[in-house]
Amino acid sequence: MNSFFPMTPLELSPNRLVVPAGTELWRVHKSTYAPDEFNPTLADVHDHRAGSRFDGTALDPYHSLYLAADPTTALAESVLRSRPYDPRYSMRYIPWITVRGRSLSALRTRCDLSLVSLIEERDLAAVCQDSTLLEDERNYPQARRWASEIRAQTPDIVGLVWQSRRNRPEHALVLFHDRFGDCGGCDGKPLEVLLDGGIADLGSDAGMDRANELLELLRSEISRPVRP
Numbered sequence: 001m002n003s004f005f006p007m008t009p010l011e012l013s014p015n016r017l018v019v020p021a022g023t024e025l026w027r028v029h030k031s032t033y034a035p036d037e038f039n040p041t042l043a044d045v046h047d048h049r050a051g052s053r054f055d056g057t058a059l060d061p062y063h064s065l066y067l068a069a070d071p072t073t074a075l076a077e078s079v080l081r082s083r084p085y086d087p088r089y090s091m092r093y094i095p096w097i098t099v100r101g102r103s104l105s106a107l108r109t110r111c112d113l114s115l116v117s118l119i120e121e122r123d124l125a126a127v128c129q130d131s132t133l134l135e136d137e138r139n140y141p142q143a144r145r146w147a148s149e150i151r152a153q154t155p156d157i158v159g160l161v162w163q164s165r166r167n168r169p170e171h172a173l174v175l176f177h178d179r180f181g182d183c184g185g186c187d188g189k190p191l192e193v194l195l196d197g198g199i200a201d202l203g204s205d206a207g208m209d210r211a212n213e214l215l216e217l218l219r220s221e222i223s224r225p226v227r228p
């Protein structure tokens with residue numbers, strides 16, 4: 001960790017959750033990325049408007065990879081952020097641009113993954129936090145800082161897991177690339193790509209059809225683009 005990063009005087013006692021080897025997980029990602037490729041983009045230390053909640057920053061420059069326990073949760077975490085219900089139809093409509101150039105991929109863990117759990121209130125209390133860490137959309141800078149505090153005090157964990165805000169009670173998780181080095185676990189490759197079950201092009205007609213089937217129970221739908 002960068003020596004300029006401010007460390008808390010609080011002593012954290014994180015609770016662990018182990019995702020066993022052979023567990024199927026899902027990810028929405030840019031189609032230009034390989035399904036198991038970590039995102040190298042770092043978030044701004046102070047800006048909550050860009051990036052995701054637990055992204056690395058210049059102060060702690062790890063690459064991240066976000067996953068979910070099932071395909072619906074992976075989609076919901078990706079496309080339903082701050083998406084309101086349309087009062088005319090009591091539905092949430094997702095602009096096509098949101099999924100253009102993106103894929104839904106299935107992966108499988110190659111070894112056990114030791115994560116810090118943020119699922120229950122007692123898990124949040126164990127790291128001296130409350131639900132604000134997961135709920136407040138403007139709280140991303142603080143969430144990123146606290147992810148680094150957790151990483152500093154638990155150097156053997158490879159990521160975090162929490163309850164999805166957009167498809168409760170299913171789980172979402174993030175992995176840290178620097179915890180899978182040559183001397184780390186999984187021979188540096190924690191995930192195996194599964195060829196079946198994903199959606200290669202979420203922005204295609206067929207891809208939107210399949211995605212909307214997954215989102216139907218969440219009263220959400222990807223809108224069709226206006227064709228010339």
